Amino acid sequence: MKRSTAASHDPASNGNSVTNFSLSRLFQLSATERQGVTTRRSLRLQQAYERLVAGGESPSVTVPINSPEPHASSDGNESLASSATPNISPPPVKVRRMQVGGNPAALNNRSVGDRLKEKQKDLQSHVTTTEGSSSTAAAAPSTSTTTVALNSSVTTRDKPLSDRQRNTVRVISQYLREIGMTNTVETLTDESGCREEDPLATQFREALEKSDWGTIVEIVDQLKDQIKESSYMTLRVTFLEELLKTHFSSGDLIAALAVLQKEYPRHPDFLDRRKHYGSMLAADADYLKSNFADSIVMTQKSDLLDLAEDLFPPTFLLPKGRLGNIIDQAFKTQVQTCRLHINKGFPAHGSNGILRDHKCNTLHFPNRTSQIISDHEAEVWVLKFSPNGQYLASTGKSGLIYIFKVLNDRKLAYYNRYMLSDELDGINCLSWSGDSNFIACGSAGNSHFGIFLIDIHRIVDVEFPVQDHIIRLGVEKFTVADFFPSPRQHRIVCADQKGNFTVHDVDHDLSDKGNDFEGLRVNGLYCLKDGRTVLASDTLFRIRSYNFENMTDLTLIEEAHPIVSFTLDSPEERCLITTKSGGIRMWCLETRTLIQTFFGSVHADIVVNACFGGANEEYIASGSEGNNRVMIWKRDEKYPVKYLDGHNGSINAIAWNPHFKNMLVSGSDDHTIRVWSSVPPGSTFVEPVPEILSRVDEDPRDSPVDCEPYLRHASVKY
Amino acid sequence: MGLPFVEWIDDPKQLFVCAKCGTCLTGIKHLVSESFRGGTGTAYLFNHVINVNMTESIRRVMTTGTHWVRDIDCRYCNSRVGWFYEMALKEDQQYKEGHFILELALTKRIPGMVDIVAQKRMKSDAASSSGESGSSNNPSVSSLSFEEEKEDVTV
Numbered sequence: 102m103k104r105s106t107a108a109s110h111d112p113a114s115n116g117n118s119v120t121n122f123s124l125s126r127l128f129q130l131s132a133t134e135r136q137g138v139t140t141r142r143s144l145r146l147q148q149a150y151e152r153l154v155a156g157g158e159s160p161s162v163t164v165p166i167n168s169p170e171p172h173a174s175s176d177g178n179e180s181l182a183s184s185a186t187p188n189i190s191p192p193p194v195k196v197r198r199m200q201v202g203g204n205p206a207a208l209n210n211r212s213v214g215d216r217l218k219e220k221q222k223d224l225q226s227h228v229t230t231t232e233g234s235s236s237t238a239a240a241a242p243s244t245s246t247t248t249v250a251l252n253s254s255v256t257t258r259d260k261p262l263s264d265r266q267r268n269t270v271r272v273i274s275q276y277l278r279e280i281g282m283t284n285t286v287e288t289l290t291d292e293s294g295c296r297e298e299d300p301l302a303t304q305f306r307e308a309l310e311k312s313d314w315g316t317i318v319e320i321v322d323q324l325k326d327q328i329k330e331s332s333y334m335t336l337r338v339t340f341l342e343e344l345l346k347t348h349f350s351s352g353d354l355i356a357a358l359a360v361l362q363k364e365y366p367r368h369p370d371f372l373d374r375r376k377h378y379g380s381m382l383a384a385d386a387d388y389l390k391s392n393f394a395d396s397i398v399m400t401q402k403s404d405l406l407d408l409a410e411d412l413f414p415p416t417f418l419l420p421k422g423r424l425g426n427i428i429d430q431a432f433k434t435q436v437q438t439c440r441l442h443i444n445k446g447f448p449a450h451g452s453n454g455i456l457r458d459h460k461c462n463t464l465h466f467p468n469r470t471s472q473i474i475s476d477h478e479a480e481v482w483v484l485k486f487s488p489n490g491q492y493l494a495s496t497g498k499s500g501l502i503y504i505f506k507v508l509n510d511r512k513l514a515y516y517n518r519y520m521l522s523d524e525l526d527g528i529n530c531l532s533w534s535g536d537s538n539f540i541a542c543g544s545a546g547n548s549h550f551g552i553f554l555i556d557i558h559r560i561v562d563v564e565f566p567v568q569d570h571i572i573r574l575g576v577e578k579f580t581v582a583d584f585f586p587s588p589r590q591h592r593i594v595c596a597d598q599k600g601n602f603t604v605h606d607v608d609h610d611l612s613d614k615g616n617d618f619e620g621l622r623v624n625g626l627y628c629l630k631d632g633r634t635v636l637a638s639d640t641l642f643r644i645r646s647y648n649f650e651n652m653t654d655l656t657l658i659e660e661a662h663p664i665v666s667f668t669l670d671s672p673e674e675r676c677l678i679t680t681k682s683g684g685i686r687m688w689c690l691e692t693r694t695l696i697q698t699f700f701g702s703v704h705a706d707i708v709v710n711a712c713f714g715g716a717n718e719e720y721i722a723s724g725s726e727g728n729n730r731v732m733i734w735k736r737d738e739k740y741p742v743k744y745l746d747g748h749n750g751s752i753n754a755i756a757w758n759p760h761f762k763n764m765l766v767s768g769s770d771d772h773t774i775r776v777w778s779s780v781p782p783g784s785t786f787v788e789p790v791p792e793i794l795s796r797v798d799e800d801p802r803d804s805p806v807d808c809e810p811y812l813r814h815a816s817v818k819y
Numbered sequence: 820m821g822l823p824f825v826e827w828i829d830d831p832k833q834l835f836v837c838a839k840c841g842t843c844l845t846g847i848k849h850l851v852s853e854s855f856r857g858g859t860g861t862a863y864l865f866n867h868v869i870n871v872n873m874t875e876s877i878r879r880v881m882t883t884g885t886h887w888v889r890d891i892d893c894r895y896c897n898s899r900v901g902w903f904y905e906m907a908l909k910e911d912q913q914y915k916e917g918h919f920i921l922e923l924a925l926t927k928r929i930p931g932m933v934d935i936v937a938q939k940r941m942k943s944d945a946a947s948s949s950g951e952s953g954s955s956n957n958p959s960v961s962s963l964s965f966e967e968e969k970e971d972v973t974v
Contacts, residue, residue: 619935706821726821
C-alpha cells in the first residue's frame, strides 16, 4: 500500500509559517485522531486544510496531491487522495513523519526542489522523532502504528501490525462497509495497510456472481500452495463441474470435451465422476440442454460459497457480518455469567453488552416480600402451585387447606378452604391434578388416614369437615399421593410406608383394584409426563421408577444419605434431592450421575422441600434448618446467589410460580406465607402488613362462623 | 418445629415402633439381649436405634451398679421409650456402653417387610439354583408379610 506523500504540506509550512502555525493549531487533531484512527472530523479537517493549502500555493505543490495513486480507490478524488494521510496538520517547524520519504512512486511526480526539501525535512524529523514512532507533531507524538505495506518494501514503519490486529481491522472495515461508510473504509484501508479482502477474494466473489467458472478455477489454481491437497482437488473439481454444466446447458459439447480432457484431474478418486460426465457427452444435445438448463441441477451459489469459505485458507474469505456475530457471541457469554439473569432473551434497553458487561440487577429477580398471608394459624408445611399457575394450595399442621388465587405477579387472593379432619396430625403431601381442578392430600406421620381428593371449586361449610364431595382413598392406608400430569385423566398413584403402592383411576373406580408393587416404604412420589412411569423415593436411600402397565421397576438413583424429599424439573431431565445430612443434590436422570451439590443449607431433622424455578428452571430455592432465610442457587453454582430474609421461623415449603417467573412463595413455622416478587422499577417499597385474606370484607366466601373476633383488615385494593 | 423427618430400619423380620405414634425405632437384627428390666417391665438391649432424641447425661444407680444414662424420647411424639447407656462405672457392665434400652411396654412389634429389590434377588437366586422350591418360597414370603400386616395394624 503506497502512501500519498505529505511533501505537499512542507512548502506550505515553510512559506507562511506564521499563519499556518496558528491554522495548524486550529486543525490539531484530537488524541484518538493522532493515534491514527480516522474520524469524520479528521477527514473534514484534512479536506479543509487541503483546500487552504491548495488555494494559496503554487501548482507544483498541488501536483503531488493529484498524482496518480497506486491505490485504486483514490483515483480522481482529490479529498480522498489526501484522506490517506490522516495526520495532516503539523506545526510549521516540525514535520510529519508518516509518509515522508517513504514513497518511491510519488517521488517520480514531484519536482526536484520538492524532493530536496523533503530530504531536508527527513533529516530533521529523524533527529526530532521520538522513539521511532511516527509523530504528527513533536509536541504530541502520535502513536499511530506503522504498517508494512503489502506490496511496497520501503517503509519508515517500525511496528508492523500483528496478525491479530490486522484481522481485527479487516473485520472492522467489513462492518463499516456494510453500514455504508465507504469513505471511512478507504481511509482505514489506506492507513492500516490491510485490505478487507485480498483482491483475489474480491475477484472470486465477482466471478461467482457472474458464474464465471473459468476465472474461478484460475483463482483456485493461484491459491494452490496455501491450501491442502485434498481441499484443492475438491474445490477444483467442484468448479470444473459447474463449468461443465454450463457447457452442457449451452450445448457446447466440444468445450465440455476439452475441459474433461485437459483440466479434469486424473486422480483415481474422481474416475467415476469423470466417466459420468464423459458419458454425458454422448447423450443427445437437446436432452442435455433441458437437463442442465434446469437450475435445480446447478448447485446453489450459497452452497458453493459455503464450501469455498470452508476450504480456502481462513484469512482469504471473510464470513459475512463477522463483527456482528462476534458481538452477539460475547453477549451470550455475558448472559450466561450473569448471576441473576431471570429474563429470557435480550433486554431491549442498554448497550447489549457492547459498552459494559451485561449484568442483571435484582429488578427482575424476586427480592422483596410483596404480601404476607397469615390465614394459617399453624405451621405451614406444604405449598404447591397448580399446573396452570393460577392457584396456590397450602396446608400445614392444622389440617386446614387454603387455596389462593394468583392475581398478578405480586399478589394472591383468597379462594377457598377445606378442613379435613380433627384427628389429623397435619397434612404433609399435596398434589394437583393435571387440569388444576383437584387436589390430593395425604396426612402426615404414621397415622394413615388415606388420601383425600378435593374439588377446589366447591365451596364447603367448614363446620362439617368431611363431606360427600371429598373422595377418600384407602382408609388406613396411604400417606403420599401424586396425580399423573395428564389433564384428561385423573389417575393417581398412592403409596405409604407400609408397603402399599397402587395406582387408581378416580374417574372410573375407587375400589382397590389397581396393581401394586410390594415391599416398599415410599416417602415421596413423582409421576412423569408420559403417563405411565412413577418415580418413588423410599427409606433405603433410593429413587426407583415404576411402570404400572407392565409392572417393571428399576433403580435409578442410590443415594448415600436418607432422602427427605425430591422433585424434578419440567423437562424431567434433572432430579433435585434433599437429603438428610448430605445437602441438596442434583442428579441427571438420563445418565444417573450426580451433577451438583448445593451448599449452605442444613437439613437434619425436619422436612424441607426445595424446588426448581425461574426462567428455564435455572434456579433452585430452598429453606434451611436453623436460619429463617430462603436460599436461592443458580443451577450451576454451588453457593447461593441470593438470600431472602424476612420470615420469623424456619421455612418448610417453597414454590416458584410456573407462570410468573419472578414470583416465589414460601411458607414457614411462623404461621405465615410470604409472597416474594421483584420490585417494580420506580416505585417506593413498603413493607407489607400481614393480612388474613379469608376475612377480607368483600369476599363472598367468608366463612359464616367466626370463632373469635379477628381484626378486620382494611380491604385490599389491587 | 416443622414436620420431623423419620427414617426406617430395613429389617425383613420384625420391627420395633413407638407405641404411641408408630415411628420406627429399631429392628430385631439389632437386638443384643432380652434380659433387662425397666420401670414398666421387660426391656430389650439394642445396639442401634433411630428417630430418638436424647436428654443430657444423668448419673443413675441401678440394680447392676452406677451408670451414666440418657433418657430417650420418640422424635415424632416426644413420648418416652427407654434410655441409652453413656458410661458404666463397673468394668463388667461396660459392654452396655453405647447401647439402647427399649421398654417393651412403650413399644410395639410389627412384622418387617422384604424389600422389593431383595425379593427379586431371592427370586433370581432361587430360579438359578432350583426350580420348584424357590418359586414356592417366594409367594409365601410376600403373602405372609402382607397378611400379617393387615392383622397387626390398629387404628
